[in-house]
Amino acid sequence: VILNSPNNPTGAVVDPEELTRLLDWCDGRGVWLIYDETYDRFLYDGRLHASAAARLLAGERVVVTGAASKTYAMTGWRLGWALGPPALIRAMASYQSHTTSNASSISQAAALKALTALDSAAASVADMLAHYESRRHVIVEGLRAIRGVRCGMPEGAFYAFADVSELYGRKGVTGSAAFCDRLLSEAHVAAVPGDAFGDDACARFSFATDPARITEAVRRIAAWAVA
Ligand SMILES: Cc1ncc(COP(=O)(O)O)c(C=O)c1O
Numbered sequence: 001v002i003l004n005s006p007n008n009p010t011g012a013v014v015d016p017e018e019l020t021r022l023l024d025w026c027d028g029r030g031v032w033l034i035y036d037e038t039y040d041r042f043l044y045d046g047r048l049h050a051s052a053a054a055r056l057l058a059g060e061r062v063v064v065t066g067a068a069s070k071t072y073a074m075t076g077w078r079l080g081w082a083l084g085p086p087a088l089i090r091a092m093a094s095y096q097s098h099t100t101s102n103a104s105s106i107s108q109a110a111a112l113k114a115l116t117a118l119d120s121a122a123a124s125v126a127d128m129l130a131h132y133e134s135r136r137h138v139i140v141e142g143l144r145a146i147r148g149v150r151c152g153m154p155e156g157a158f159y160a161f162a163d164v165s166e167l168y169g170r171k172g173v174t175g176s177a178a179f180c181d182r183l184l185s186e187a188h189v190a191a192v193p194g195d196a197f198g199d200d201a202c203a204r205f206s207f208a209t210d211p212a213r214i215t216e217a218v219r220r221i222a223a224w225a226v227a
Pocket residue numbers: 004008036038067068069075076078079080
């Protein structure tokens with residue numbers, strides 16, 4: 001089972017009881033859980049992250065993955081990690097060293113600093129989260145105000161995954177890829193087609209950018225939707 005919480009693209013968050021049920025289900029059947037906790041610091045409304053690390057330490061078939069990309073704004077530095085049973089991690093390291101070789105020493109040094117300078121990293125994460133919290137409202141409320149767009153409030157991560165399918169007929173497109181193509185070429189707003197995530201009714205909008213850009217993007221989408 002592969003699970004990602006907080007989730008890209010929906011922003012959904014698995015609560016602790018649900019995670020326990022999932023882990024019990026996997027444990028009872030000898031199934032591995034690969035749990036991607038990359039967005040573990042990006043939670044809103046006081047939600048807490050449910051980690052599978054304790055069950056991994058208890059010897060269960062669990063792999064926890066994470067990355068420096070989001071928490072430490074290190075997208076492009078190509079540095080992530082996996083925690084798992086030693087024998088599995090050894091096999092993963094052997095495989096990786098013959099395929100992608102290694103993460104660059106520069107990225108490793110930067111990530112080491114981020115992961116060990118706990119106080120300054122925590123302060124910058126808290127500051128970033130406060131900004132994302134207000135941007136989340138700007139984008140979701142902006143999208144909801146557009147007729148034909150429906151959007152849930154993300155509980156975590158930094159994406160709004162909106163159902164835009166009511167606009168397909170109006171814009172003469174048949175799916176999310178064509179929708180995002182047209183939105184990019186005509187309104188100059190970039191979104192990721194939902195079909196890449198298994199839901200062709202939706203498009204993913206990132207709010208990891210400054211509020212003025214978000215406001216402008218929403219204005220353009222709204223104008224384009226009725227053009
Ligand atoms: C669910 C999830 N896991 C991991 C990552 C980290 O990817 P990378 O470290 O390659 O930037 C991302 C980035 O988009 C993600 O959305």
